[in-house]
Amino acid sequence: MMTQDAFCDAARQLLGDRGFTQDPELVDPWLTDWRGRYTGRAIGLASPASTAEVSALVKLCGEYGVPIVPQGGNSGMSGGATPDESGDALVLSLRRMNTITRFDEDAREITCEAGVILQTLHEKVEAHGLRFPLTLGGKGSATIGGLISTNAGGTQVLRHGSMRAQVLGIEAVMADGSVFDSLVPLKKDNRGFDLKQLLIGSEGTLGVVTGATLRLLPALAERAVMWAGLGDIRDARKLLVHAQKQAGDELEGFEVMPKHSLAAVLGHKHGARSPLQGTHEWNALIELGADASDADTLQDRAQALLESAFEAGLVEDATIAMNETQAEEFWMLRDEIAPAERALGPAMQHDISVPVASMADFVADTVPQVEERFPGTRAVAFGHLGDGNVHYHVLAPQGAMPGEWEASDGKVISAYVHDLVTQxxxxxxxxxxxxxxxxxxxxxxxxPVQIAIMQQVKAALDPRGLLNPGKLVPLAPEASTH
Amino acid sequence: MMTQDAFCDAARQLLGDRGFTQDPELVDPWLTDWRGRYTGRAIGLASPASTAEVSALVKLCGEYGVPIVPQGGNSGMSGGATPDESGDALVLSLRRMNTITRFDEDAREITCEAGVILQTLHEKVEAHGLRFPLTLGGKGSATIGGLISTNAGGTQVLRHGSMRAQVLGIEAVMADGSVFDSLVPLKKDNRGFDLKQLLIGSEGTLGVVTGATLRLLPALAERAVMWAGLGDIRDARKLLVHAQKQAGDELEGFEVMPKHSLAAVLGHKHGARSPLQGTHEWNALIELGADASDADTLQDRAQALLESAFEAGLVEDATIAMNETQAEEFWMLRDEIAPAERALGPAMQHDISVPVASMADFVADTVPQVEERFPGTRAVAFGHLGDGNVHYHVLAPQGAMPGEWEASDGKVISAYVHDLVTQxxxxxxxxxxxxxxxxxxxxxxxxPVQIAIMQQVKAALDPRGLLNPGKLVPLAPEASTH
Structure with missing residues (x-):
């Protein structure tokens, strides 16, 4: 306790009153993850204002042996930014570091501190006719640092890749307080291991991301949003291949949802309408995007794509959004699935991927398998078919007790789904x-080989295990024999 | 010596006569790098036929403490695949492992062993209407494993990225003989550190790449190749920005060369003709590429691009290749620069990059700086302006002694150029x-921070330092004090 007090005094000395607090009113909101699954305790909340302050703070934590939990917008889905219950750890918020430090329109690059919020970045670059090609539900709170540390995805991964593909340069504070500065964007650089790639997606366990240089793209001049009704998920896969062949780089999005999910949205969301007259076992939402040079013929190309897909027997019915309002309505149907499904009762949600080429077969095979194995449940898969990534929900049987079901039967179901995915x-x-x-x-x-390598890298770069302990990296077995 | 003999017996036992040899006639050709800069000695040449054999061999090397020098096509530029002079190391050739194990046209993916030669891969996929978007001069000998281990570039990086961007999955044997198997291509996978990225570009110092899954693209339906004469390298930068804005994703290549380089090619290569009537301080070679859907209007777009660049005062003169033969002639002028410059006498060659946005200024500023600092020399920069990467040659003064000059004055010049690049x-x-x-x-x-991290990672994954010793990773200072 004495040591904790001494640490807190030193941290306050270093960061000032704005930079360090133990006031429960200020600290507590950041001790629970936004889905409310985890609540921890902390020695305090540090909000440094600069990379130099982060570096000094990390060194101080090293001196006192204080574990560090880095945190951005606290909108992560896996509890990665929530401290454990010991109360030993410091929450290190990057939110005060929210300056855009460089913006080069011609080079289409932007450099910013880790605490810049995604939506702020979008607005900044859109005002200059550019776009940052990654977005997701939590864009109003998610920070650039958090998005990098978790290698975030979203609905534009199909064409533009995940966060990893957007990062041109990175700055991070390592476990010993040294600053890894690789912010200068070099398109080609073969001076050894790509440490930037190692830090992306490492969830704060190898270093604290403090800044980044990101790539930007020209704003889309136009988009064409299509809705197609399909008889079989395997036709969705064929339609995807067809669209990739015909639309090439213009294919911006390809999402699928089963009849059940669409019905759930239509029942849940006031004013929602189905884009097609009839009902279909599966629905595909397809978006093409075009730069200025190609915008005038985009609708024609969308039309041609759907016609040829229809002739090939891939779609039962299809339509193109007539205007931007209707395009937004189509996307709303997709975005409302999660809340609509949630309103139907308890469900286990799984964020899984298999090879893109296998996803249709995976869904077709495993949905009945899960429903048979756990009578009364319903398995629903929807989302990014083009990325081989679906949200795989298993809804509880009628009458299941919320809270209780997830912790008992739900756990067994999740393990079963994860087993299938691994197979x-x-x-x-x-x-x-x-x-x-x-x-x-x-x-x-x-x-086991990959886990062993992760453990070795973790031990090498954070030998005392002070960076986000208990997250991501499986513990080494107490007495390993292999 | 006894130990070496015992190791060789065991290796021969393991791999058979085709898999292990000490015959100087078979071993010696692989002990000198292809540029002839380095010659080493080796305990023998191992040519395993499978990943399992590589794994067993690496374990065997661990038992006997035999260092391993992995080797693909032996066409590297930096001596990374040549053993040192001690004769202690084993050359581990991957060339026998040259099977394409999976080819999925619809998914546009190919999985192959590390020893597959780049040109073989090109031919295989081109026969199916696809292309692998990376090529370079040594394609007839360079292997997929070598290209991955060095994160190779080439002339298509501008649009498609370097080797790193083509790799969907990887298989490698680690220092302890364990097999890192990540061949299954998952477009989205956030299960921790991206170890695949760590291995790419690590030059065999962290693991031996044994296989890979690569992405493929649709074949280009058409290309438009342009040649432009410019008054100033800074106009080339403006022309690049202009082309990126107007052509977007279609911009496949953007290469620059000074008057001197073009003159050298015209003087050196029989039958070479300048695409333009007059001479210009700088020349730009620009390529647009289009998929089938856009091919019909590509020439029009190229025409429009050049016209607007002319109106903006960026180019002095310009022309579009009328047919594929002429397009090949334009590219030949670019590809012949290196041999043509070489014929002019000794030169120090530098493979450097700066941020894309700074490259024009870098060339404009430093060329006179170098020539003034080293009287009689001539500095010539040409190549991938769109990647911020030029080949920066400094030609020796008239009368310099080949061989002698490079080792004396040349060394000083290279250090000076590297200092400038670093600044x-x-x-x-x-x-x-x-x-x-x-x-x-x-x-x-x-x-120093990046070097320290590299040393830590290297020590963690190859604690005995048996994987490609002496390459890439700077040695830790004997008595480090920081």
Whole structure:
């Protein structure tokens, strides 16, 4: 306790009153993850104002042996930014570091501190006719640092890749307080290991991301948004291949949802309308985007794509949004699935991927398998078919007790789904990371070779284990024999 | 010696006569790098036929403490695949592992062993209407494993990225003989550190790449190749920005060369003709590429691009290749610069990058600086302006002694150029890697924080230092005090 007091005095000395607090009113909101699954305790909340302050703070934590939990917008899905219950750790918020430090329109690059919020970045570059090609539900709170640390995804990964693909340069404070400065964007650089790539997606366990240089793209001049009704998920896969062949780089999005999900949205969301007259086992939402040079013929190309797909027998019916309002309505149907499904009762949600080529077969095969194995449940898969990544929900049987069901039957179901995913060569975390939510599942199902390498790298770069302890990296077995 | 004999017996036992040899006639050709800069000695040449054999061999090397020098096509530029002179190391050739194991046209993915030659891969996929979007001069010998280990570049990086961007999955044997198997291509996978990225570009110092899954693209339906004469390198930068705005994703290549380089090619290559009537201080070679859907209007777009650039005062004169033959002639002028310059006498060649936005200024500023500092020399920069990467040659003064000059004055000049690049925030190795050629320069000029992290990762994953010793990773100082 004495040591904790001494640390807090030193931290306050270093960062000032704005930079360090123990006031429960200020600290407590950041001790629970936004989904409300985890609540921890902390020695205090640090909000440094600069990379130099982060560096000095990390060194101070090293001196006192204080564990550090880095935090951005606290909108992660896996509890990766929530401290444990010991109360030993410091929450290190990057939110005060929210300056855009360089913006080069011609080079289409922007450099900013880690605490810049995604939506702020969008607005900044859109005002200059550019766009940052990554977005997701939590854009109003998610920070650039958090998005990098979790290698966030979203609905534009199909064409533009995940956060990793947007990062041109990075700055991070390592466990010993040294500053890894690789902010200068070099398109080609072969001076050894790509440490930037190692830090992206490491969930704050190898270093604290303090800044980044990101790539930007020209604003889309126009988009064409289509809705197609399909008889079979395997036709969705064929339609995807067809669209990729015909639309090439213009294919911006390809999302699928089953009849059940669309019905749930139509029942849940006031004013929602189905884009098509009839009902279909599956629905696909397809978006093409065009730069200025190609905008005038985009609708024609969308029309041609749907006609040829219809002739090939891939779609039962289809339509193109007539205007931007209707395009927004189509996307709203997709975005409302999660809340609509949630309103139907308890469900286990899984953020999984398999190879893109296998996803249709995976869904077709495993949905009945899960429903048969756990009578009364309903399995619903929807989302980014083009990325081989679906949200795979298993809804509880009628009458299941919320809270109780998730902790008992739900756990068994999740383990079963994760087993299936692993058998299909897939990932138990496509987008949301491991955090504390899936660390034990990773230990259970991950490749032992890969886990061993992760442990070795972690031990090398953070030998005292002070950076985000308990997250992501499975613990080394107490007495390993292999 | 006894131990070496015992190792060789065991290796022969393991791999058979085709898999292990000490016959100088078979071994010697692989002990000198293809540029003839380095010659080493080796305990033998191992050519395993499978990943399992590589794994067993690496374990065997661990037992006997035999260092391993992995080798693909032996066409590297930095001596990274050549053993040292001790004769202690084993050359581990991957060339026998040359099977394409999976080819999925719809998914546009191919999985192959590390020893597959780049040109073989090109031919295989082109026969199916696809292309692998990376090529370089050594494509007839360079292997996929070598290209991955060095993160190779080429002339298509502008649009498609370097080798790193083509790799969807990887298989590698680690220092302890364990097999890192990440061949299954998951477009989204957030299960922790991206170890695949760590291995790419690590030059065999962290693991031996044994296989990969690569992305493919649709074949280009058409290309438009343009040649433009410019008054100033800074106009080339403006023309690049202009082309990126107007052509967007269609911009496949943007290369620049000064008057001197074009004159050298015209004087050196029989039958070579200048695309333009007059001479210009600088020349730009620009390529647009289009998929089938856009091919019909590509020439029009190229025409419009040049016209607007002319109106903006960016180009002095310009022309579009009328047919594929002429397009090949334009590219030949670019590809012949290196041999043509070489015929002019000794030169120090530098493979450097700075931020794309700074490259024109860097060339404009430093060329006169170098020529003034070293009287009688001529500095010539040409190549991938769109990547911020030029080949920066400094030609010896008239009468300099080949061989002698490079080792004396040439060394001083290279250090000077590397100093300049570092001051501009650039890289002393844009494409060719570090190998043994630039390891000391990396130690001299690299960021100490980054070097320390590299040393820590290397020590963690290869604690005995048996994987490609002496390459890439600067040695830790004997008695480090920081």
């Amino acid at each position: 299909w060569g897939g990932s138990i975390s496509a987008e949301h990371g491991i955090g504390q939510l899936k660390r034990d599942e990773l230990a259970r199902l991950g490749d | 501009w925030g650039g890289s002393i190795s844009a494409e060719h890697g570090i190998g043994q050629l630039k390891r000391d320069e990396l130690a001299r000029l690299g960021d």
